[in-house]
Each structure stands twice: as structure tokens, then as C-alpha cells.
Amino acid sequence: MAIVTGSHSAVGATAEPWCQQMKTAVRSSEELLRLLDLPPLCDERLESAVASFPVFVPRNFLAKMKQGDPSDPLLKQVLPSPAETEPFIGFQADPVGDTSAQLEPFLLKKYHGRTLLITTGACAIHCRYCFRRHYPYHEATGQGDALLQAVERIREDDSIDEVILSGGDPLTLVDSRIEEIYQSLARISHVRRLRIHTRLPIVIPERVTHLLRDILVKTRLKTVFVVHVNHPRELTGGVGPALQSIASLGVPVLNQSVLLSEVNDSIDTLSQLSLKLIDYSVMPYYLHQLDRVQGSHHFEVARSRGLKLIEGLRKQLPGYAVPRYVCEEPGAAHKTPIG
Numbered sequence: 001m002a003i004v005t006g007s008h009s010a011v012g013a014t015a016e017p018w019c020q021q022m023k024t025a026v027r028s029s030e031e032l033l034r035l036l037d038l039p040p041l042c043d044e045r046l047e048s049a050v051a052s053f054p055v056f057v058p059r060n061f062l063a064k065m066k067q068g069d070p071s072d073p074l075l076k077q078v079l080p081s082p083a084e085t086e087p088f089i090g091f092q093a094d095p096v097g098d099t100s101a102q103l104e105p106f107l108l109k110k111y112h113g114r115t116l117l118i119t120t121g122a123c124a125i126h127c128r129y130c131f132r133r134h135y136p137y138h139e140a141t142g143q144g145d146a147l148l149q150a151v152e153r154i155r156e157d158d159s160i161d162e163v164i165l166s167g168g169d170p171l172t173l174v175d176s177r178i179e180e181i182y183q184s185l186a187r188i189s190h191v192r193r194l195r196i197h198t199r200l201p202i203v204i205p206e207r208v209t210h211l212l213r214d215i216l217v218k219t220r221l222k223t224v225f226v227v228h229v230n231h232p233r234e235l236t237g238g239v240g241p242a243l244q245s246i247a248s249l250g251v252p253v254l255n256q257s258v259l260l261s262e263v264n265d266s267i268d269t270l271s272q273l274s275l276k277l278i279d280y281s282v283m284p285y286y287l288h289q290l291d292r293v294q295g296s297h298h299f300e301v302a303r304s305r306g307l308k309l310i311e312g313l314r315k316q317l318p319g320y321a322v323p324r325y326v327c328e329e330p331g332a333a334h335k336t337p338i339g
């Protein structure tokens with residue numbers, strides 16, 4: 001993941017409020033801790049943790065954290081830890097086999113009918129547990145000819161009826177760019193659905209612009225919108241209504257979460273999350289077991305505990321509010337259910 005750079009990125013491209021939020025994001029642990037009234041972290045290992053994956057936290061998201069609380073579950077997701085630099089058996093750079101699933105430099109195909117297009121390496125927040133934190137984006141960014149090449153590949157393969165825009169985060173691209181991508185995919189007759197995997201409206205709800213909402217529906221393609229929320233507090237501050245405004249267009253909105261130690265590994269937190277999502281017409285979709293990416297072992301929750309959490313959710317929630325607990329196994333034909 002890179003901090004936003006490049007010709008198709010948002011920063012500097014327009015004066016939209018969401019672009020301003022990207023520009024003013026907090027980019028260092030020191031500043032993050034200072035703004036939260038917390039003492040600085042003094043550990044030389046942190047420098048290497050952030051060297052390849054810097055801190056990036058928009059102020060909207062920061063505003064939802066509790067002042068003076070080092071265990072805040074939102075802070076935990078973005079604050080680098082010295083534990084990231086410790087090698088840990090079983091944790092590797094590419095835990096999900098992304099590099100071997102490449103059709104083109106930034107087109108991945110693992111599952112029947114669906115292909116995943118990496119449109120950019122940029123994100124609007126840097127999540128320390130990210131499974132793509134070591135992905136070689138510099139070799140594969142969705143710009144110019146490389147994107148055309150991927151679109152050509154999709155055209156040649158009529159088994160593909162769904163294209164997933166991923167990244168990075170595809171919504172770091174400006175609306176005109178998203179529209180171009182929609183238009184080129186809509187011209188391929190076997191493509192029926194376009195799915196957007198994004199965390200952007202969670203961090204910067206202003207990203208849900210009128211133009212974006214128009215783009216999602218003024219097309220022959222059926223849009224499916226998949227967001228990433230881990231904790232119920234992430235839905236405050238205008239996020240819920242922004243998601244509701246997408247659902248009200250008739251676009252299915254789904255959520256995926258990652259099960260994270262000390263962030264959402266309790267029945268109470270997961271249950272509140274599901275219920276709040278439903279309030280805003282967002283359906284819980286997946287609860288992912290952490291992908292074992294190098295530097296993320298301190299976030300891992302044992303599967304036995306995950307299963308207990310799911311069982312607890314089943315006992316208190318309607319069936320539709322219980323997410324599917326899954327993991328990703330390299331080479332498997334689908335996400336693998338746990339339990």
C-alpha cells in the first residue's frame with residue numbers, strides 16, 4: 001500500500017471535501033499519539049515497521065477514537081506496533097497466494113466467474129493487519145495501458161461475469177476514473193456485475209458523492225457494494241447514512257470484517273456491529289479469520305475462539321445478522337467456511 005501518489009489518485013486532483021480529508025490525514029505515530037493525548041512510543045523497531053507501510057489515518061476516523069485510551073479498538077487497527085517486526089512461524093508476505101493467482105499484472109482470478117482487478121495501491125487508511133501490506137503494487141498499479149490490458153483479458157474470457165474492483169481501495173480513484181472503468185467493463189457483454197470492495201466510506205463518508213451514486217446505477221451492470229467495518233463505533237459520524245444512501249439506490253451493500261484480537265473479539269462487539277449494520281441496510285457478509293501476513297500475528301484470534309464467538313452470535317441474533325466465518329486457503333476454489 002502506498003500513500004496516494006500517481007496520476008489517477010485523488011490528492012491534488014479536485015477540491016472535493018473527501019480529497020481534503022486525504023490530504024490532511026495523520027501520517028505518523030507521533031502525531032497520532034499526540035492528538036490522542038497519549039505518550040509517544042519509544043521503540044526503534046517501529047521505524048522499520050512503518051518504512052514499507054506508513055501510518056495513514058484521516059481525521060474523521062481519528063475523531064472517533066477515545067482520547068487517552070491506548071486500547072481503543074479503532075486506534076489498535078492503525079497504530080504500528082513493534083510486534084510487526086518480529087518474525088513469526090507461519091506468517092508470510094503473501095499468505096493467500098495472490099501472486100500465483102495473477103492473470104495479468106493486476107488481475108487476479110481465484111474463483112469461478114469472478115475476477116479481481118487491482119485498480120490502485122492507494123488506500124484511505126492503513127490497517128496494520130492488512131493482508132496486502134506486502135503486495136508488490138509498484139509492479140502492478142492500475143494505470144494507463146496496464147488497465148487496458150486487464151480489460152482485454154476480461155473480454156477474452158467469457159466465463160467471467162463479475163469484476164471486483166479492489167486495491168488498495170478503488171474509491172481513492174476520482175469519480176471520472178471510476179466512471180471510465182465502469183464504461184469499459186459495461187462494453188464487455190459477458191460481464192454482468194461489478195463489485196466494489198472499499199473501506200473508503202467508512203473512513204471518509206463524504207466519499208459517497210452524488211456523482212458516485214449516479215455512476216453505481218446509471219449502467220447496465222449490477223453493482224454490489226462491499227465495505228469493511230470491524231467495530232460498531234466505525235459506523236458513527238455520518239457513515240451509517242452514507243451507506244444507507246447507497247442501499248437506497250437498490251445496490252446491495254454487504255460488510256466484511258476481520259476478526260482481530262482486542263478490536264472485535266467479543267460476542268458483544270460483534271453483535272452490536274451486526275445490528276448497527278442492519279439498521280443502515282448493510283448485510284453482514286463475511287467474518288474473516290486473519291490472513292497470516294507477516295507482521296500481523298499479534299492480531300490473530302484462535303479459530304476455536306472464533307467458533308465460540310459465532311456460536312454466541314447465533315444464540316442471540318437473527319440468522320441473517322450472523323456473518324459467515326471464513327478463511328482463505330491458497331489454491332481453494334472458494335473462501336473456506338470455518339465450523
Ligand SMILES: *Cc1c(COP(=O)(O)O)cnc(C)c1O
Binds near residue numbers: 164335
Ligand atoms: C475473496 C475473493 C473474491 C470474492 O469472493 P466471494 O466469496 O465471491 O466474496 C474473488 N476473487 C478473489 C481473488 C478473492 O480473494
Ligand code: SF4
Binds near residue numbers: 001124132169199
Ligand atoms: S485492509 Fe483494506 S483499507 Fe485497510 S490497508 Fe488493507 S486494503 Fe487498505
